[in-house]
Amino acid sequence: MAKIIPLRINVKEDALLQSIDETFTILCSASVRESFYDFLEKEFKLRRDEIPSRLDLFVKALEKATGSAPSEVIMKNILKRFCARLGVEFNSGRYVRGSFKDAVINALRSP
């Protein structure tokens, strides 16, 4: 009988990470994406796979790295892609600044 290996990251969390990857690649570039993950690890001791469970730190790091207005654009785009992956409707007009963490947690907890 094959040994069952438990998934370290569940499907929704993986969708979030892929949305982050995709957003950085599209808005900046693949090299910037990799550099951002280096920055997270070196400056904030935050690994890529820990992002879903440490969203506060991710938001803080993103703001430090890119500034307030660009980080909001990045977060909104991550959320848009994340919702699309989950099949949830994303209303960009109703997105409020600073609500990224709550919106992601709600989506992660949704059935």
Added chain:
Amino acid sequence: MPVSRNASRWAAYVLAAIAAVLIGVIYYAGHYDQAIQYVATNALSPIFALAAAMLALLALVKSKPNWKDRYWIIWFCYTCGMALWGLGELTWSIYALLLNVPVPYPSIGDLFWLAGYPFFFWALFVQVWPFREAFSQRSQILGPVSMLILAGATISVLFPSILATEADLISVVIGVAYPVFDILLLAVAIPAFLLFRRGEFWKPLVFVILGITLALVGDLWFAFATLDGTYYNGHPLEMLFFWSYLAFALGFYTKLKQGAWPR
């Protein structure tokens, strides 16, 4: 960030500040001895501009060439633009110091300067475009609005005077091209500066944008001063170009020294 990297960055800031003050001293000294100022400023301008271009080239060579990478393209365009502006400065100095003749207008230097604009414009545009929705925020609207006011003022003052001159067509076209390019570039550079001024990632780019902005303000001032006949070789407005090259050099140096990111 390692201490040595931080120290070298601060050393560069201090060096640039000293150079900026020295330029001010040279222009102040020009009130007493114009000959020394003439030689010093005409000799130093290509050195400053080409040193910035050299740093840009080193930073570009250090990163792996990739035409699909948005940020590699941005830095490539900045390097080309800086190199062309450096050649423009060199041409000006060759006329002024080696040939010892009044700089003709238009000259080959104008070709180099004008050729540099599209590279800077494209680099800024490529950088800003993905973040365009940030400009709908009230805090970011100041840049575009101030640019529209500046554009209106410049066009209404400069264009009638340029078009009224009896110069040949090429001179008029070049005379119009400079302020148009300046306004177009400033229209992207100032909002970009306001948008990206915070954030570790953009630090080298912000210095470069500051360099572009200083050069363009200097250029517009130059156009106005030439028109009202107050410009002379050694005019204090030239300090803006020196400071602009220093900002460029700092940006490229920061990029060269920055380790993990941005690449």
